[in-house]
Amino acid sequence: MSESLPAPPPPAPAGVIHDIGYRHYDGPRLGRGHAAAALAVHSLRGVFGLGRTARAKIIPFVLFGIMMLPAVVSIAMMAILQERGVRYTEYAIVMQAIPAIFLASQSPYTVAPDLRFRVLPLYLSRPVTLWDYVGAKLAAMTAALFLLTAVPLTVLFVGELVVDMPGAVRTSEYLAGMAGALALSVLLAALGVAIASFTPRRGLGVAAVIAFYLLSTGVSTAVGRVLEQAGDFAAASWAWLISPFFLVDAAVQVGVFGMDGSGPGGYPEGVGVAAAIMIMVGLIALSVVALIARYRKAASR
Amino acid sequence: MNGVIAGITYRALLGRRRVWLLVLLPAVLLALAVLLRVIGADGERATVELLRTFAIGVMLPLLGVIAGTGVIAPEIDDGTIVHLLSKPISRPVIAQTKFLVAASVVAAFATVPTFAAAYLLIGLEAGVASGFALAALVGGVAYAAVFMLLGVVTRHAVTIGIIYAVIWEGVVGNFVPGARRYSVQQWAQTVADQVSSSAFLTTDIGIGFAVSALVVVSVGAVLWAGRRLRSFSLTGDE
Numbered sequence: 001m002s003e004s005l006p007a008p009p010p011p012a013p014a015g016v017i018h019d020i021g022y023r024h025y026d027g028p029r030l031g032r033g034h035a036a037a038a039l040a041v042h043s044l045r046g047v048f049g050l051g052r053t054a055r056a057k058i059i060p061f062v063l064f065g066i067m068m069l070p071a072v073v074s075i076a077m078m079a080i081l082q083e084r085g086v087r088y089t090e091y092a093i094v095m096q097a098i099p100a101i102f103l104a105s106q107s108p109y110t111v112a113p114d115l116r117f118r119v120l121p122l123y124l125s126r127p128v129t130l131w132d133y134v135g136a137k138l139a140a141m142t143a144a145l146f147l148l149t150a151v152p153l154t155v156l157f158v159g160e161l162v163v164d165m166p167g168a169v170r171t172s173e174y175l176a177g178m179a180g181a182l183a184l185s186v187l188l189a190a191l192g193v194a195i196a197s198f199t200p201r202r203g204l205g206v207a208a209v210i211a212f213y214l215l216s217t218g219v220s221t222a223v224g225r226v227l228e229q230a231g232d233f234a235a236a237s238w239a240w241l242i243s244p245f246f247l248v249d250a251a252v253q254v255g256v257f258g259m260d261g262s263g264p265g266g267y268p269e270g271v272g273v274a275a276a277i278m279i280m281v282g283l284i285a286l287s288v289v290a291l292i293a294r295y296r297k298a299a300s301r
Numbered sequence: 302m303n304g305v306i307a308g309i310t311y312r313a314l315l316g317r318r319r320v321w322l323l324v325l326l327p328a329v330l331l332a333l334a335v336l337l338r339v340i341g342a343d344g345e346r347a348t349v350e351l352l353r354t355f356a357i358g359v360m361l362p363l364l365g366v367i368a369g370t371g372v373i374a375p376e377i378d379d380g381t382i383v384h385l386l387s388k389p390i391s392r393p394v395i396a397q398t399k400f401l402v403a404a405s406v407v408a409a410f411a412t413v414p415t416f417a418a419a420y421l422l423i424g425l426e427a428g429v430a431s432g433f434a435l436a437a438l439v440g441g442v443a444y445a446a447v448f449m450l451l452g453v454v455t456r457h458a459v460t461i462g463i464i465y466a467v468i469w470e471g472v473v474g475n476f477v478p479g480a481r482r483y484s485v486q487q488w489a490q491t492v493a494d495q496v497s498s499s500a501f502l503t504t505d506i507g508i509g510f511a512v513s514a515l516v517v518v519s520v521g522a523v524l525w526a527g528r529r530l531r532s533f534s535l536t537g538d539e
Contacts, residue, residue: 223333
């Protein structure tokens, strides 16, 4: 049949139908560090709902707004009444429900979808290693919590500088508060992401993280109060450490920086400070180990 | 009530990791009761305090969130709810069945441990054990209904549920007395106060208001969830 046709036109590129335009990449390859950093930034944006639907932005930004309220009220009090409001070191503790809900509602987002859709092998087929992946997720959650707790402190500090209250500026208290916020962010992020990573379901992850917060706080308060009523203040001071917020307060703000405690009772002194720091570091390490173990298993499926 | 749906829902609720969370909460309550017993702080006041703040204040809303949203939200999340909705079963019946499952689970995991914890501490003194057990039952039923409705209405059911339980009932309720009138916990405590004669338990809501509010909220939430399922639209994941 082909003989009857006129001479074929000049040869078009053969097999053009299959060439869907994949091109070779010749640009610079930025490597593992950049990939991990990109993953961390992407996760951090996602925690605040940036790059997601408008609905996903509501909860983080409303919580952030509530977190800012005491700072705004305190600045107004300083400006109008010449009175100091909330202290820097007690800020996160007074508002502890907000970071806890933020952690519970957002940490499952960072880990659950990847587990649920089993895309971990795709990440790991790139230069990113398991440690990079877990590190990026932890860094993103830590940064998000630090923004949530440190921005109000900084706004409050700037407000204090601008209002120019009588008396010295509380710089050391501000710095202690910032260190406390950083330690709290690391601890909460590690615990929250570790707990959330055990279920691929977002809803259950949220419930599990908030259950952890409410249980630790509830047990700490119940045991501490009962021990104080029984007159055993030494034992009660240890009971407060069950709550992660008081643990960080005792370890960093009171222990390292020598500020006044913001808990319902005193914290253990002397060896207790070292113990509080050890417990805090131990909990973080335990969470990271649990996360790595969890992801080893998830990646091998 | 549909037996097959109930069976499937029970399996989904109790057969996976969810059940560990459901077991953990009552276990902590009982552990606390044992601890109080061991250190000798097992007076009526400490018992009422433990049950009020921990059993009703922490355990009950958490069980409500886990069971109430757990009966329906994962199915909506997965999209497998279409298999259920495409069957010739009345949607209100589906909602009622799921509610009964959630309510029975909350009741079982909350009522029995609450009674046991109180009994362990002070026996049957002053009706504290039976009062709080009844409170856990009625409160758990109301929570199950409300959180199931939330699970049907929104994809962020668990988050909104815990915001209600922690911020509204926990923080706002402590500072704004008026907010206590609109809190499942407070209604449940009022019921406990009615049964128990303990002087350490005081509530500031009338029993009539509390009981009618519990009934209205439970029935209303189940009916609304049924209506909502009738015109249910599956939206994609974000």
